Amino acid sequence: MATTRSGPNLNRIATALGVSVATVSNALSNKGRVSAELVERIRTTAAALGYVPSQAGRALRTGRSGVLGLVLPDIANPLFPQIAQAIEYAASVAGYGVLIADSRGDIGMQTEAISRLVERGVDGMVIVPRRGTRIADAGCPVAVIDTSSTPGNTVSADHWQGGAEIARHLRDLGHRKILLIGASSASNVQNDRIGGIKSALDATVKTEVLWIEKIEERGGPGCLLGLADKVQQGFTAFAAVSDLHALRALTELQRAGVSVPDSASVTGFDDLIWAPVVSPALTTIRMDMATIAEIAITALVNAIEKGGPGEALADEPPPGSRLVTAERSRVPMQLVVRQSSGPPRPAKTNLSAENS
Amino acid sequence: MATTRSGPNLNRIATALGVSVATVSNALSNKGRVSAELVERIRTTAAALGYVPSQAGRALRTGRSGVLGLVLPDIANPLFPQIAQAIEYAASVAGYGVLIADSRGDIGMQTEAISRLVERGVDGMVIVPRRGTRIADAGCPVAVIDTSSTPGNTVSADHWQGGAEIARHLRDLGHRKILLIGASSASNVQNDRIGGIKSALDATVKTEVLWIEKIEERGGPGCLLGLADKVQQGFTAFAAVSDLHALRALTELQRAGVSVPDSASVTGFDDLIWAPVVSPALTTIRMDMATIAEIAITALVNAIEKGGPGEALADEPPPGSRLVTAERSRVPMQLVVRQSSGPPRPAKTNLSAENS
DNA sequence: CTGAAAGCGCTTACAG
DNA sequence: CTGAAAGCGCTTACAG
Numbered sequence: 001m002a003t004t005r006s007g008p009n010l011n012r013i014a015t016a017l018g019v020s021v022a023t024v025s026n027a028l029s030n031k032g033r034v035s036a037e038l039v040e041r042i043r044t045t046a047a048a049l050g051y052v053p054s055q056a057g058r059a060l061r062t063g064r065s066g067v068l069g070l071v072l073p074d075i076a077n078p079l080f081p082q083i084a085q086a087i088e089y090a091a092s093v094a095g096y097g098v099l100i101a102d103s104r105g106d107i108g109m110q111t112e113a114i115s116r117l118v119e120r121g122v123d124g125m126v127i128v129p130r131r132g133t134r135i136a137d138a139g140c141p142v143a144v145i146d147t148s149s150t151p152g153n154t155v156s157a158d159h160w161q162g163g164a165e166i167a168r169h170l171r172d173l174g175h176r177k178i179l180l181i182g183a184s185s186a187s188n189v190q191n192d193r194i195g196g197i198k199s200a201l202d203a204t205v206k207t208e209v210l211w212i213e214k215i216e217e218r219g220g221p222g223c224l225l226g227l228a229d230k231v232q233q234g235f236t237a238f239a240a241v242s243d244l245h246a247l248r249a250l251t252e253l254q255r256a257g258v259s260v261p262d263s264a265s266v267t268g269f270d271d272l273i274w275a276p277v278v279s280p281a282l283t284t285i286r287m288d289m290a291t292i293a294e295i296a297i298t299a300l301v302n303a304i305e306k307g308g309p310g311e312a313l314a315d316e317p318p319p320g321s322r323l324v325t326a327e328r329s330r331v332p333m334q335l336v337v338r339q340s341s342g343p344p345r346p347a348k349t350n351l352s353a354e355n356s
Numbered sequence: 357m358a359t360t361r362s363g364p365n366l367n368r369i370a371t372a373l374g375v376s377v378a379t380v381s382n383a384l385s386n387k388g389r390v391s392a393e394l395v396e397r398i399r400t401t402a403a404a405l406g407y408v409p410s411q412a413g414r415a416l417r418t419g420r421s422g423v424l425g426l427v428l429p430d431i432a433n434p435l436f437p438q439i440a441q442a443i444e445y446a447a448s449v450a451g452y453g454v455l456i457a458d459s460r461g462d463i464g465m466q467t468e469a470i471s472r473l474v475e476r477g478v479d480g481m482v483i484v485p486r487r488g489t490r491i492a493d494a495g496c497p498v499a500v501i502d503t504s505s506t507p508g509n510t511v512s513a514d515h516w517q518g519g520a521e522i523a524r525h526l527r528d529l530g531h532r533k534i535l536l537i538g539a540s541s542a543s544n545v546q547n548d549r550i551g552g553i554k555s556a557l558d559a560t561v562k563t564e565v566l567w568i569e570k571i572e573e574r575g576g577p578g579c580l581l582g583l584a585d586k587v588q589q590g591f592t593a594f595a596a597v598s599d600l601h602a603l604r605a606l607t608e609l610q611r612a613g614v615s616v617p618d619s620a621s622v623t624g625f626d627d628l629i630w631a632p633v634v635s636p637a638l639t640t641i642r643m644d645m646a647t648i649a650e651i652a653i654t655a656l657v658n659a660i661e662k663g664g665p666g667e668a669l670a671d672e673p674p675p676g677s678r679l680v681t682a683e684r685s686r687v688p689m690q691l692v693v694r695q696s697s698g699p700p701r702p703a704k705t706n707l708s709a710e711n712s
Numbered sequence: 713c714t715g716a717a718a719g720c721g722c723t724t725a726c727a728g
Numbered sequence: 729c730t731g732a733a734a735g736c737g738c739t740t741a742c743a744g
Contacts, residue, residue, distance in 0.1 A: 007495070009737055020715045025739060035713060052495075055477040056415035057737030060720045065412065067455070067476065075441040078629045084440070085431040088458050097455050097476045099423070102444050120423065120453045121411040139363070139408075222632055244633060247603075251635040254610035273434050274630065276578055277600060279607040365721055376731045381723060391729060413721030416736045 008049040009057075016045055028053070059121065067097045068300060069117035069125035074105040078244060078272050083145070086293035087126055094301050096123070103130060114138050124300040126293075141303035143296040147188045155295045155329040157287040159189055162333030163196020166239055166267050166285055169335055171205055174342035175237040175265065179230050180209045181249055182241045193241040193269060208235075212245060225249065228256035236264055236343035243268035243275050246282050261341035271336050281338035291331050364405040365413075372401055384409070415477065423453045424656060425473035425481035430461040434600060434628050439501070442649035443482055450657050452479070459486060470494050480656040482649075497659035499652040503544045511651045511685040513643040515545055518689030519552020522595055522623050522641055525691055527561055530698035531593040531621065535586050536565045537605055538597045549597040549625060564591075568601060581605065584612035592620055592699035599624035599631050602638050617697035627692050637694035647687045 010028075014021045019038070027034040027042040028051075034042070059065045068091050072080060084100070091098045099120055101113035107130050117125055124141035144154040170178055180197060182190040198207060215225055227238065227249055238253070240246035246268030250260055258264050261280055268275060271286035366384075370377045375394070383390040383398040384407075390398070415421045424447050428436060440456070447454045455476055457469035463486050473481055480497035500510045526534055536553060538546040554563060571581055583594065583605055594609070596602035602624030606616055614620050617636055624631060627642040 010739095011737080021737085022716080022739080023714055025737095026714090029739085031740095033713065038713085052475055054416070054737050055475065056412055056421065057720090058739075059412035060410070060416050060722085060736090061738045061740085063720075075437045075444070076629065078434070078437070080440075081431045081434070081436050084436075084456065085458055085460075088431070088456055089460075092457075092472065097472070099453050099455055100440065100444055101448075102441055104441075104445075116448065116453070119408055119411070222637060224635065244630060247630055248633050248635065251607065251610065254607065255616070255635045257613075260611070273432065274600060274603055277604050279580065279604065279611045281578060366723095367721080377721085378723080378732080379730055381721095382730090385723085387724095389729065394729085410721050413736090414723075416720085416738085417722045417724085419736075 007052050009051075009054065013042065013046050013049060013051060016049070017041060064123050064304065065121040066095065067099055067120070067122050068297070069099050069101055069114075069120070069122040071101050071103065071110065071113050071117065071125055071127040071129075073103055073110070073128055073130040075100075075102045076105075079270055081273075082270075082287070082289045083128060083293075086289035087297065089290070090293040090297040094297055096297070096301070105130075123304045126296050126300065141300055143300045145292060145296055147192050155292055155299070156331070157292060157333050158330040159192035159333070160196035160199070161330070162269065162285040162287075163193040163198075163241075164200035165196075165333065165335045166269070166283075167197040167200035167205075169283065169337065169340075170237045170239060170265065170267065171201055173237075173265070173340060176204060176343065177206045177233075177235045178237040178239055179227070179235045180207055180239050180241070181212065181225070181245050182209060183212045183245060185211050185213070190241045197239060212248075225252055227252050228258060231256075231258050231264055237267070238264060239267045241269050243270050243272040243282060243284055246284070247274060247278065250278060250282070261339040263344050265339055265341055267339070275336070276338065283335075283337050283339045285333045286336050287333055288331050292329075295329050295331070363408050365407075365410065369398065369402050369405060369407060372405070373397060420479050420660065421477040422451065423455055423476070423478050424653070425455050425457055425470075425476075425478040427457050427459065427466065427469050427473065427481055427483040427485075429459055429466070429484055429486040431456075431458045432461075435626055437629070438626075438643070438645045439484060439649075442645035443653065445646070446649040446653040450653055452653070452657070461486075479660045482652050482656065497656055499656045501648060501652055503548050511648055511655070512687070513648060513689050514686040515548035515689070516552035516555070517686070518625065518641040518643075519549040519554075519597075520556035521552075521689065521691045522625075522639075523553040523556035525639065525693065525696075526593045526595060526621065526623065527557060529593075529621070529696060532560060532699065533562045533589075533591045534564075534593040534595055535583070535591045536563055536595050536597070537568065537581070537601050538565060539568045539601060541567050541569070546597045553595060568604075581608055583608050584614060587612075587614050587620055593623070594620060595623045597625050599626050599628040599638060599640055602640070603630060603634065606634060606638070617695040619700050621695055621697055623695070631692070632694065639691075639693050639695040641689045642692050643689055644687050648685075651685050651687070 010021045010024045014024045023034055023038070024042050027039040028046060055066060070084065070087050088098050099117060099122060101117050103110040103113045110130050114125070118139050122140060125138060126143050126145060128145045145156055146154045147156050147159050180194050182194060184190060194209060201207065210225065212225065216223060225248070231253070238249045240249055246266050250266045253260055253264055253266065260266055266282060268282045268284040271284045275282040275284045366377045366380045370380045379390055379394065380398050383395045384402060411422060426440065426443050428439070444454050455473060455478060457473050459466040459469045466486050470481070474495050478496060481494060482499050482501060484501045501512055502510045503512050503515050536550050538550060540546060550565060557563065566581065568581065572579060581604070587609070594605045596605055602622050606622045609616055609620055609622065616622055622638060624638045624640040627640045631638040631640045
């Protein structure tokens, strides 16, 4: 027994109008080979019948599914909504759907997630790789969103420049002792951000890096970071490499009775959902996700619609697994100022070699 | 020119072994009509050739795409990662992929997002509807995740019971004046949670509801909520209906010099990513997303594999747009205690009619 | 400008 | 246990 479709197909429209399916197809896809008048009638009938083209039929014929995969290291990452929203939007503008796949923080599952997507017939995929992973042969065009410190072509925010922005912001406010807060020293992104911060500061500004993972090794997860002590030591600014850590710093400081921003400033990264909501709101650095997504999707779509299976020739390089972004694209990050306090007045720094 | 596929198809395996494609198909899909020995050989060859079945071919033939849609009111909602992860997992266990669609907070775009998914040929969809929306005819099985106050069948967390849990927690700690904090009085979910809280408290506990939207009408977005005043008025607990508002309350209180949890307790809802990270960590209520997703996906898969287009008969009700969940499923929420302080000692309540 | 025909890869009655 | 054949709905050379 043949399967039935819920809706009408090209053939139903064709018979209804007494024309051929080829003509209906050409009319609906604007091939320009059908008379304007007939196109009009076909359009009307198709709409009246509630025609929805079958992706399966089209995909089988064209070799393209019109679907892209989005592979994420861990959906629970609070950056995920921004990424997913931007990718979904850029893809849908380009006429593609987005299939999600989560590797749940597990490196092995990344490969599995990728092949699940391949089996579903995606035309290409956007991968936000697990730290340090090299993307295995995916068999289709791939765009990688990560930091530019990752080997291979990628598109990413310019984390280094973002770090420099935040550093200049704090320096210009007069801070001379800044604590940099990161989670894991193995993270390329975090190291880039920290590198960027340091690069923009001269010797008149002292920094120290606090890695949360190291403190939690001793104190257990969620332990205090000892920031009140740091205030005692003269730190007046706390620059976290993510808003999540900024939040942790902010609440820990406030809980210890340190007034933010009067006695200490706190900054974050990524402009996550709570950055404008907390009191005081966080100064942070925003990735231009829309642009990043657009670059990734455009590169992918080009690769698909040029070198895709639809045009593959026997003697050209196989369409599989190319990193499609041209060189490494770095998209500037943008400072979002919500706190702008300098160090507290009566605070005495042990540095006096400041000019002006 | 016919399109080429990157990988081998059934026919390649069949010719390689000198058998028919039908046999290869039957062998690979475990139909049990092929001799064990041949199945073995076919399997080996398929693996050696790197065979990946074509979803397009299968979909065209069976009338099923193996893909479900996930429609969200707004990906930026911080609850989204939990939902997406749970749905993706449950779907992939059931052998389905998940296509995402975002209505970006716009009611009109919800319909559009739904038809985009239908055009992509999803077999069914999970919809987290925009507040108060009634789901238009989607033309495929639909599972709705919302509150049980929504008209129609839904699967959802038992927000009312969750509210009751948090209320008992605070009451048992001795709190007698609790401020309930919500964002919007038009939200069914928030009203359910607040209703649940109130329902579990007797007259010895006073509550008051503070709607953030109303305060922001005057004070502007992100303005202070005046919680320090509430402490003055004797409120010792602040129960927000979302962790985002709890976070706002926590930081505002801390900023005003109110010690949490010593002088005031703060609770949230949803156990969002930052709940365990802030200092002090938030007591909150967790939805059992895994169970909710499982119920939704199971209902969907049943509807698809029973009444789906593959079996549709002319005289049975059209397969379109059924809400597939049986009645309304309410999944219990779970209290996550991270703060457990009673009201401060010296605080004097104006109530004395307590037993014990 | 329009149509007849082939074929994408698969699954499923049906025949042997 | 195995195979030949039909057909899902579409697009695209090709012919007229």
